[in-house]
Amino acid sequence: MILVGRYLSPFVRRTAITLELYGLPFEQRALSTMADMEQIKQLNPVGRVPVLILDDGSSLVDSATIIDYLDELAGPARALTPPSGPARRLVQGRVAVALGTMEKAVAYSYETKRRPAERQHQPWVDNLTSQVAGGLAALEAIEGTPWLAGAAMTQADVTTACLVQYMQSSLPDLLPPGSRPRLEALAARMAALPAFAKIAMPQP
Structure with a gap:
């Protein structure tokens, strides 16, 4: 492939x-x-x-x-998203929040880094900033389990870690160090996995 x-x-x-x-x-x-x-x-x-x-x-x-x-x-035994039931819906819901936040973060990057300053629309930038903050806050608030969706690592953890690492590298103004300690800890934990180390986040 x-x-x-x-x-x-x-x-x-x-x-x-x-x-x-x-x-x-x-x-x-x-x-x-x-x-x-x-x-x-x-x-x-x-x-x-x-x-x-x-x-x-x-x-x-x-x-x-x-x-x-x-x-x-x-296969269902190894898939990072459960095949059915409440567990699947929980993972999918948290992935949806992470993906939505990711989309808004990428849009913010395009608007503020690639569009000339005189052509940027500040209300749109403010809206994107608010949406990213809302998504991060929702993910940061998840507690009570070792991983974002229960006792085992799921696609919710993979996607959220990719989001956080992207923002740490490319958009530190929206994710200052220490501002989201649970998410930062998750990103560090995932960074230690061989798959994350091999597919490292490039420098922007």
Whole structure:
């Protein structure tokens, strides 16, 4: 399998880490949505990454769709999202918060780092800042279990750690050191895993 996209994207990175955790071999094709848009659009008409090219030549797009397929390959005993019931809904709910926060954080990065200052829309920036803060606060408030969704590591932990590490590297103004101690501890714990170390967060 071939994973298209760069690990600067937390969506690509969470997909790559899931592949590593499942022991599924793949190669990375590090195309950029800025420099390589036309190549990416040949694989995904909306020009977004990640894209996973399967061994039969077909492609899957969007990290959620790809990871759902990887869960199927891993099997219910190993999948990081439970196959059914309340446990599945709990994990999916927490992944949804982390992904929503991730989307807003990436949008904030584009708005404040790539758009000229005179063209930035401050009410939009303020709204993104508020949405990111709300998502982080909700995840930070989770307590009472060793992991975000119970006694075992799940996709909620993988995705949230990718979010936190992305923000620590690229958006420290939205996540100052010490501001979210539980999330920072989770990110450090996950960083020690071989899969996270191998698929390291690049410097922006």
